[in-house]
Amino acid sequence: MDELGRKSVEDFKMANKKPIVVVMDNIRSMHNVGSVFRTSDGFLIDGICLCGFTPQPPHRDIHKTALGATETVDWVYYENTTDAVDALKQKGYKVYAIEQTEGSISLEQFKQLHPNISEQPVAFVFGNEVDGVDEDVIAACDGVIEIPQWGMKHSLNISVAAAIVLWEFVR
Numbered sequence: 001m002d003e004l005g006r007k008s009v010e011d012f013k014m015a016n017k018k019p020i021v022v023v024m025d026n027i028r029s030m031h032n033v034g035s036v037f038r039t040s041d042g043f044l045i046d047g048i049c050l051c052g053f054t055p056q057p058p059h060r061d062i063h064k065t066a067l068g069a070t071e072t073v074d075w076v077y078y079e080n081t082t083d084a085v086d087a088l089k090q091k092g093y094k095v096y097a098i099e100q101t102e103g104s105i106s107l108e109q110f111k112q113l114h115p116n117i118s119e120q121p122v123a124f125v126f127g128n129e130v131d132g133v134d135e136d137v138i139a140a141c142d143g144v145i146e147i148p149q150w151g152m153k154h155s156l157n158i159s160v161a162a163a164i165v166l167w168e169f170v171r
Helices: 009-014 030-042 060-066 081-090 107-113 135-140 158-170
Strands: 018-025 045-051 075-078 094-098 122-126 143-146
Touching (some): 018 030, 018 158, 030 045, 075 081, 081 094, 081 135, 122 158
Parallel strands (some): 018 122, 094 122, 094 143
């Protein structure tokens, strides 16, 4: 375990974070919430906004997949996701919904179209497992990013989508 170079909770809290925030818009599954916490810890991101009816720690089903990441990753709750988007924008974040919609930009093309994106704080909104990101939230965002898919299913679990997007922006 020592060879992995894992940070203690204190070291994590004091570390310079990636200027990235995850916004979870009405996520149903506690396992998805826990998994996104764990991924966020792994990529040392700034924090998480839990919105609407998204479950909040502490809860054993969140802990089951978070494996302690709820203790390291800062998070805040907003009753309304658009309030979270507005608050992030006021702090200087560019906010992008992760969704398949008209006018969305493919993840693989996004950095080419926005070459300076890594120089500013960014937030990504991930939506409900069935309904996706709410249309009012999409309208409040600076844009929409879509993860390209070529199979029959054209949808990904939120925890998988979050891992793909976060990796793309921290690498």
